[in-house]
Amino acid sequence: MEWIKLIGIVVIVVGFLLKFDTIAIVIIAALATALVSGLSFPEFLSSLGQAFVDNRIVTLFLLTLPLIGLAESHGLKEQAVKIIQKVKSLTAGKFLSVYLFIRELAGLFSIRLGGHPQFVRPLVQPMAEAAAKTTVGELDEKEKEQIKARSAAMENYGNFFGQNTFVAAGGVLLISGSLESLGYHAPAIEIAKASIPIAIIMIIVGIIDNQRFDKKLKNNQSKRNRG
Amino acid sequence: METFFANLLEFFFILIGIQLVYTAVRVFMDETNPTRLGSGLFWLIIGVLFAVGEYIPSMISGILVVILGVLTLFKQVNMGDVYNPDPKKADAESDRLNNKIFIPVILLALIALVVATIIPESSASVIGISSVIATIVAVVIIKPKNREILIESDRMVQQVGTTGMLPQLLAALGVIFTISGVGDVIADIIGGIVPEGSQLAGVIAYVMGMVIFSMIMGNAFAAFTVITAGIGVPFVMAAGGDPVIASALAMTAGFCGTLLTPMAGNFNALPVALLQMKDQFGVIKAQAPVAVTMIVIHIGLMYFWAF
Numbered sequence: 001m002e003w004i005k006l007i008g009i010v011v012i013v014v015g016f017l018l019k020f021d022t023i024a025i026v027i028i029a030a031l032a033t034a035l036v037s038g039l040s041f042p043e044f045l046s047s048l049g050q051a052f053v054d055n056r057i058v059t060l061f062l063l064t065l066p067l068i069g070l071a072e073s074h075g076l077k078e079q080a081v082k083i084i085q086k087v088k089s090l091t092a093g094k095f096l097s098v099y100l101f102i103r104e105l106a107g108l109f110s111i112r113l114g115g116h117p118q119f120v121r122p123l124v125q126p127m128a129e130a131a132a133k134t135t136v137g138e139l140d141e142k143e144k145e146q147i148k149a150r151s152a153a154m155e156n157y158g159n160f161f162g163q164n165t166f167v168a169a170g171g172v173l174l175i176s177g178s179l180e181s182l183g184y185h186a187p188a189i190e191i192a193k194a195s196i197p198i199a200i201i202m203i204i205v206g207i208i209d210n211q212r213f214d215k216k217l218k219n220n221q222s223k224r225n226r227g
Numbered sequence: 228m229e230t231f232f233a234n235l236l237e238f239f240f241i242l243i244g245i246q247l248v249y250t251a252v253r254v255f256m257d258e259t260n261p262t263r264l265g266s267g268l269f270w271l272i273i274g275v276l277f278a279v280g281e282y283i284p285s286m287i288s289g290i291l292v293v294i295l296g297v298l299t300l301f302k303q304v305n306m307g308d309v310y311n312p313d314p315k316k317a318d319a320e321s322d323r324l325n326n327k328i329f330i331p332v333i334l335l336a337l338i339a340l341v342v343a344t345i346i347p348e349s350s351a352s353v354i355g356i357s358s359v360i361a362t363i364v365a366v367v368i369i370k371p372k373n374r375e376i377l378i379e380s381d382r383m384v385q386q387v388g389t390t391g392m393l394p395q396l397l398a399a400l401g402v403i404f405t406i407s408g409v410g411d412v413i414a415d416i417i418g419g420i421v422p423e424g425s426q427l428a429g430v431i432a433y434v435m436g437m438v439i440f441s442m443i444m445g446n447a448f449a450a451f452t453v454i455t456a457g458i459g460v461p462f463v464m465a466a467g468g469d470p471v472i473a474s475a476l477a478m479t480a481g482f483c484g485t486l487l488t489p490m491a492g493n494f495n496a497l498p499v500a501l502l503q504m505k506d507q508f509g510v511i512k513a514q515a516p517v518a519v520t521m522i523v524i525h526i527g528l529m530y531f532w533a534f
Contacts, residue, residue, distance in 0.1 A: 005412045008404065009453055016444040017490070023389055024300035026396045026449075027293060030403040037407035042286060044403075049288025051402035053280035057236075057351050058395040062243045062384065063358040067331055067365050069379030073312040074369045075321025076328050082321065109329075109336045116498045125502055145504055149513035152498035153486075156514065159494075160482035164475065167339045168354040174394040174448055175474050176351070181402045182460055184470040188351060189343035194475035197532075201524055209517050 008033030055181070057188075058173040064110060072112070080106070080113060081123060092132035092147060093214035099124050100154045100206045104199055107162020110169065116155055125151040136221040143217060150213065154206065161202035164195035228348045237281065239355035244278025247271075249377060250384045257307040265303025269295060270384070273392065292399075299389050306385050310378065324369065331365035394448055401452040413457025421462055429462030430473075430530045437477050438484035438522055445490025447481025454481075468533040476533070480525040486518040487511060 008029035015025030027048075034044040080102075087098050106113050113119045128147050132139055139147070163169045172191045179186035247270050254260055255267035272291045280288055298304050321328065338357035342349055349356070366376065384391075404410060417436075421428045436458045440450035455474060463473045485491045488511070495510045506512070 002408075002412045002415070005407055005409050008400070008407075008409065012449055012453070013440075013443055016446060016449065021296075021299045021302075022393055023396060024296040026393070026400050027296035030400050033407045033409060034403055037409075039407070045289030045293070046285040047289070047403055047406055048292055048399060049285040049290070051399035052292050052395065053276060053285070053288050054402070055395050055398040056240050056243075056277055056280060058398050059243070059277075059392065060239065060351065060354045062246060062387075062391070063239060063355055064335060064361075065383035065387065066246075066376050066380040067335060067358065067362040069383040070362075070365055070369060070371055070376060071328055071332055073317060073320075073375075073379060074328060074371075075317045075319075075324060076332065078314075078318050078321035079324070079326065079328050109332045111329075111332050116494075116501055120498060121501045145506065145509060146513065148498075148502040148504050149506075149509040152495075152502065152510045153514045153517070155498070156486060156494050156510075157517065160485065161479060164478060166336055167343070168335075168358075170391070170394045171448065171451075171478050172475075174398055174451065175478055177395075177398040178401045178452060178455060179470055179474055181398065182405060182456065184464070186471050186474070187343065187347070189340065189353065190471045191475050192340075194472045195479065198476060198479050198521075198525070198528065201528075202521065205517055205520055205524070 004036045005033060007036055051181070055177045058170070058177040060173060061168045061170060064168055068110065068112065076111060077113060077118070080111070084123065084127070087127075089134070090131050091135045091214045092128045092217065093210035093212075095128050095131045096124075096150055096154050096213075097203075097207045097210045099128075099151075100158050100210075101203055103155060103158025104162030104165075104203060107159060107169075107199075108165045110163075110166045115159065116152060120151050120155045124155065132217060136217050139217075140220075143220065146213070150210075157202055157206055161195075161199045165192055165199050167192045228346075232349050232352045236352040236355065239352060240280070241278045242355070244274045244276075246380050246384065247274030247277060250274075250381045253381050254307070254385070260305060260307030262303045262305050263307065265298050265301075266305055269298050269304045269389070292396075295392070304389055306388065309382050309385050311382075320369075327368055330368060331361045334364055335361040397448050397452045401456060404452065404456050409453075410456035410460060413453075414461035417458055417462065424466060426463075426466050426468070426534055427530055429458075429466050429468070430533070431526055433458045433463045433473065433477055434480045434522065434525050434529060437481040438487075441481035441484030442488040442490065445485065445488055445492070447478060447485055450481050450484070451478055463529075463533065466534075468529070472533040473529055476525055476529045480522065480529075483518045483521045483525065486514040 011029040011032055125148055128151050164171050167188050172188050175191050176186050176188040251267045251270035251274055254263055257263050260266055335357050338360055339353045342356055343353045417432055421432045436454040437450055440454055441447040459477055464470045498510050499507050
């Protein structure tokens with residue numbers, strides 16, 4: 001009957017799948033797990049309260065918010081756009097690689113570029129498409145679709161693999177807090193440093209993938225010219 | 228030295244408490260918020276838990292946390308018409324400040340890195356130290372109007388919203404899992420599949436566990452709590468794997484799962500709509516070869532670097 005202890009995981013998986021309220025789901029999962037494991041309700045409340053207060057460190061990033069908000073209102077993103085717009089006369093793949101690099105760098109300094117709605121749609125995808133047109137000529141529908149998908153993918157790669165190199169990222173603090181609870185000493189700064197190699201590898205893999213894409217665009221074009 | 232930094236950390240928690248209570252007050256008074264009482268109460272409770280959580284009985288804290296869940300469950304936490312930065316003003320400001328705008332944000336990361344390297348005991352409080360210094364620098368460079376910084380704090384806190392509290396709550400869930408012995412149960416099950424003491428098998432199980440759970444839940448943070456207690460600790464850390472390296476890689480392995488799943492709507496479905504793509508799985512298809520490559524690299528890197 002030990003298996004019953006996994007009920008919390010079932011609650012989380014089902015709750016997240018059905019898109020129920022996440023905060024409530026996590027608390028219900030904790031309650032269910034505690035009760036089937038023999039904790040009384042008051043014991044559960046005490047453990048939850050203690051654990052929540054002990055892990056305040058995970059939300060320490062709130063202290064960085066006034067600064068980030070201030071910088072945003074005073075043109076942080078607009079300045080980033082200007083820098084990216086200076087990147088001209090590149091192939092589509094090279095432009096996407098440059099964006100991947102900039103996106104990871106932004107993660108390192110916790111600069112929120114705004115993600116898909118505020119950055120990919122108005123800036124990255126149009127610029128990538130323009131770059132492809134100037135270097136290989138007119139594009140067909142399929143190629144345009146691929147450039148769209150790739151623009152979104154670069155944003156995701158850069159966002160995911162860059163964010164944990166920042167010491168006050170939510171993920172870093174969650175790792176640090178969880179490991180401390182499990183009895184390991186794991187300062188946030190060490191976690192952030194340990195996330196650097198994979199962030200660099202991500203850029204390399206991205207560049208290789210983008211080079212392949214450039215080659216493919218070129219091949220398509222020469223086929224079209226011949227045919 | 229360590230007591231000093233512990234006290235400093237507590238001071239930063241009080242600072243966050245004040246930040247949150249300020250948001251609570253503004254929300255209580257915000258008539259554009261459809262549920263201003265519930266929303267204000269949400270931020271007030273978290274503010275109290277931050278500022279004085281150390282001094283109130285755990286059971287009271289627990290009850291307060293449960294109230295947070297009840298408030299979000301019944302959709303009582305919302306945002307009013309919070310002011311948004313004016314793009315015209317931001318544009319003009321970027322002409323005025325140019326690249327100087329990057330100085331405070333770069334300092335934010337740099338100071339934390341430098342202080343943590345020079346004074347290892349400072350550990351977690353470095354984030355507070357760098358935030359405070361970088362914010363002061365930002366005020367000097369940007370010269371905001373008075374109270375602007377408070378207004379920005381409130382805007383950002385509300386925009387981060389309830390989602391911002393999820394990591395801390397997941398960390399707390401991890402503690403409950405540990406107390407209840409959930410990790411041991413998973414470890415028993417995985418132990419039937421993964422050969423005892425095999426480092427490579429442990430690494431594969433940890434990485435794949437993160438990938439699969441992140442795909443199912445669409446959220447690597449939640450997967451991390453479960454998989455680290457159940458697989459990471461018994462099969463990688465207990466076999467001699469470095470906890471810092473292994474867990475950092477486990478999280479990014481989870482992100483590879485996020486690249487592969489339609490469950491991660493914000494990342495994989497939202498751009499399909501925004502970019503008016505025809506194939507609703509187009510972004511995932513473009514990401515799949517890279518994600519699979521990265522998963523293999525994670526396994527290799529964790530195996531060779533963490534041991």
